[in-house]
Amino acid sequence: AVLENGLREALEQNQFLLHYQAQMVGGRQITGVEALVRWRDPRRGMVSPVEFIPLAEETGLILSLGQWVLETACTQLARWATRAEMEHLTVAVNVSANQFQQGDFVEQVLAVLERTGANPNRLKLELTESMLISNVEGVIAKMSALKGRGVCFSLDDFGTGYSSLSYLKRLPLDQLKIDQGFVRDILIDSNDAAIAKMVIALAESLGLSVIAEGVETEAQRDFLAGLGCHAYQGYLFCKPLPLEEFEAFLQRA
Ligand code: G
Ligand code: G
Ligand code: MN
Ligand code: NA
Numbered sequence: 001a002v003l004e005n006g007l008r009e010a011l012e013q014n015q016f017l018l019h020y021q022a023q024m025v026g027g028r029q030i031t032g033v034e035a036l037v038r039w040r041d042p043r044r045g046m047v048s049p050v051e052f053i054p055l056a057e058e059t060g061l062i063l064s065l066g067q068w069v070l071e072t073a074c075t076q077l078a079r080w081a082t083r084a085e086m087e088h089l090t091v092a093v094n095v096s097a098n099q100f101q102q103g104d105f106v107e108q109v110l111a112v113l114e115r116t117g118a119n120p121n122r123l124k125l126e127l128t129e130s131m132l133i134s135n136v137e138g139v140i141a142k143m144s145a146l147k148g149r150g151v152c153f154s155l156d157d158f159g160t161g162y163s164s165l166s167y168l169k170r171l172p173l174d175q176l177k178i179d180q181g182f183v184r185d186i187l188i189d190s191n192d193a194a195i196a197k198m199v200i201a202l203a204e205s206l207g208l209s210v211i212a213e214g215v216e217t218e219a220q221r222d223f224l225a226g227l228g229c230h231a232y233q234g235y236l237f238c239k240p241l242p243l244e245e246f247e248a249f250l251q252r253a
Pocket of ligand 3: 094126156
């Protein structure tokens, strides 16, 4: 309850912020960012979303928090569009199940795009498998409505949930994201390597792009490249950074 009140207060007092992590293609070119929420608690310092997202989900606060994240990320996207060295960036935003299942999710996203002036073609929504398995028709309808406006979809943590391959092909996705759990030991665990290889082949045959997350070493990157995966995210390139630091990183890159 203490943490719950803390979260409520944090929303009212603007204690959340976004960090940005680069998404690379080919290892040099920064094509986009993933926005990752942080809570700067005056008492506890920086709190990881691992600690507060589950509680935010339970209490329903995730709806306001998710709205804030989307609004902030799109505001940033619109600002970057006015700067030559950043105008090409896409921004990926994590969507929680609760948020996606709201009846007016599509309208909410469109309203944020409208208010912020962000280019829908540069917004990528990260969904997870678990939120796509029930009411598939409804899921497809929502995704299609947003896709019709230009919004892209990436399937986060792919391979960790219940991926029924038969519905996967029906979803209007753009990208599969290889979970970092398969990347971590990809050089030493042949099962992880086999799964990564399968995800990459699956993406290719479904006409989707694929990105690997949690890439920490050049050896992992090279191995993934050998399997045909050329988009990466991870500490090797860039940690999730506060806005100013991320922009400085971009200038140097
Ligand atoms: O950054 P990391 O510690 O940055 O994130 C931990 C977890 O929190 C990840 O599973 C990530 O998807 C999730 N997360 C980070 N930012 C957001 C957000 O804005 N919304 C939701 N729903 N999850 C987020
Ligand atoms: O679930 P999602 O993919 O949204 O969460 C991304 C999480 O992975 C965040 O917690 C982010 O901080 C973390 N992360 C990003 N890059 C790396 C990395 O190279 N190594 C590890 N261990 N974690 C990473
Ligand atoms: Mn994500
Ligand atoms: Na993930």
